[in-house]
Amino acid sequence: MTQWFTESFRAEYAKQEAELGRVNIAVFGKTGVGKSTLVNAIFGEPVAATGIGAPVTNGSHLYLDKRGSLGVIDTRGLELGRDDDQIIKELTKAVKESRGKPIEEQIHVAWYCVRGMDRRFEDFEERFVRTLAALGLPVVLVLTQVPMREGQYHPDAVELARQLSARDLPIVDGHPFMTYAMRDQFTGQPPYGLVEVLGATFRVAPEAVQAALVAAQEVDLQLKASQSNKAVAAAVTAAAAAAAVPIPFSSAAMLVPIQLSMMARIAQLHGLGLDKSALLAIASTSVATSAGRAAAAGLLKFVPGAGSVVGGVINASVASSLTLAMGQAWLVVCQRAFNKTLPVLDGKLDTAAVTRLFESEMAKRMPKIRHRDKDA
Structure with a gap:
């Protein structure tokens, strides 16, 4: 699964690099x-x-x-x-x-x-x-x-x-x-x-x-954040469109390319090289996988009280909200990488700490998703 994720991320990274110009x-x-x-x-x-x-x-x-x-x-x-x-x-x-x-x-x-x-x-x-x-x-x-x-x-x-x-x-x-x-x-x-x-x-x-x-440029982190948020917004819109007709687990993997593209774009905007970006992406999230059920379950495990969703389908509200939380959490990881403030262990990036950071940032945003789901 890790190899699939790495190859998929590399492909999206190259695509975003070409689009960046x-x-x-x-x-x-x-x-x-x-x-x-x-x-x-x-x-x-x-x-x-x-x-x-x-x-x-x-x-x-x-x-x-x-x-x-x-x-x-x-x-x-x-x-x-x-x-x-x-x-x-x-x-x-x-x-x-x-x-x-x-x-x-x-x-x-x-x-x-x-x-x-x-x-x-x-x-x-x-x-x-x-x-x-x-x-x-x-x-x-x-x-x-x-x-x-x-x-x-x-x-x-x-x-x-x-x-x-x-x-x-x-x-x-x-x-x-x-x-x-x-x-x-x-x-x-x-x-x-x-x-x-x-x-x-x-x-x-x-x-x-x-x-x-x-x-x-390397002098204006806010400008990077502003453009990154545009990438997140575009991914949220695409995720909602993909799930306009509720997605069964067997089709949930269609969200993964959208999320990978978003992650690659944000990494590019922060000037993070391919190898470092891929390492961070793997450490940050296991939610983007080739199996639709694993992708959905990996995302939804962060959602308090979302059992009813797990038992059925992913609708547009859930797909867009989860993509938003994922994008915002990934942005924090990339900002920390840009500022060189990610944890290091024995001279190497502490991937376990990166995973905890990503999950913590996603967890901060989960109550909003639960509230939307209840109101649906």
């Missing part, structure tokens, strides 16, 4: 403004510093570095302020060519980075930002390395932001985003502004790649 962010700015630091801080790994990726088009100095559901487009060998015309030419070609490709091959959002303490924004930079916008790319303007004290931004950065606003640039939300990407070990300056940059990017990214962005 990839979000591609083009990152521009002068050399030394902290582009790589910003990208790495938001996406949690040295994306922008590992290799140069592949050219976006033949002979291009624009390179796409792919990491799972994230693609970062950067320039190599060219520098803003010196090679503007060349970069604009190549970018224009890349954007136009990408529009005929699948959505995951297109450029979705541009970040333009300016060091907040530079005190100046040059005319060629304005031209570049306006060119990005004219190509149909939403532009998030980011002021990097801006010191903050007692909630107040450095006056030099505030003045630069004022100058930028006066230029009436075609940028997301009409203003630059102040950031400090990494904690300064010498001054103790903490990072800030990353969630705001991510939120602006999420709002303007095409809906088809928003989930990919959520999966790739």
Whole structure:
């Protein structure tokens, strides 16, 4: 049974990975403004510093570095302020060519980075930002390395932001985003502004790649939870539809693919690898099995006083309620895995503790299901 579950989960995981796709962010700015630091801080790994990726088009100095559901487009060998015309030419070609490709091959959002303490924004930079916008790319303007004290931004950065606003640039939300990407070990300056940059990017990214962005980022757990709850809601709706005509035990296994798909999606959104996700899924639940009776009984054993249901059929109310409880409990497991707070035993994941966590989270939600069943 474990082998069947693992194989089924792997299949759903691969399916969800393909559906997730990839979000591609083009990152521009002068050399030394902290582009790589910003990208790495938001996406949690040295994306922008590992290799140069592949050219976006033949002979291009624009390179796409792919990491799972994230693609970062950067320039190599060219520098803003010196090679503007060349970069604009190549970018224009890349954007136009990408529009005929699948959505995951297109450029979705541009970040333009300016060091907040530079005190100046040059005319060629304005031209570049306006060119990005004219190509149909939403532009998030980011002021990097801006010191903050007692909630107040450095006056030099505030003045630069004022100058930028006066230029009436075609940028997301009409203003630059102040950031400090990494904690300064010498001054103790903490990072800030990353969630705001991510939120602006999420709002303007095409809906088809928003989930990919959520999966790739590592700074906003609430955004992951929000998208995960959408996956749970979709599974609940599908489960209710499947059980619109009450399901006998012999047909209850039809709910299992719905629940596995939900679990795989939530694992993807939390950036959990296949092996870890499968291990967690096996440890968390034995309810998804190939045998309809085992699947139904495994779910319904958590429901106080549900003997009458066990003795007959699964109706739409029970199917949707159980799927909801299962999804919410699985979300807690994935959040704990993302935060690295799951119990460990002898250096390995304590699967027994994970099982107890999942069952405990499901049990918290069972009274709601019992109440609905009584009212039916």
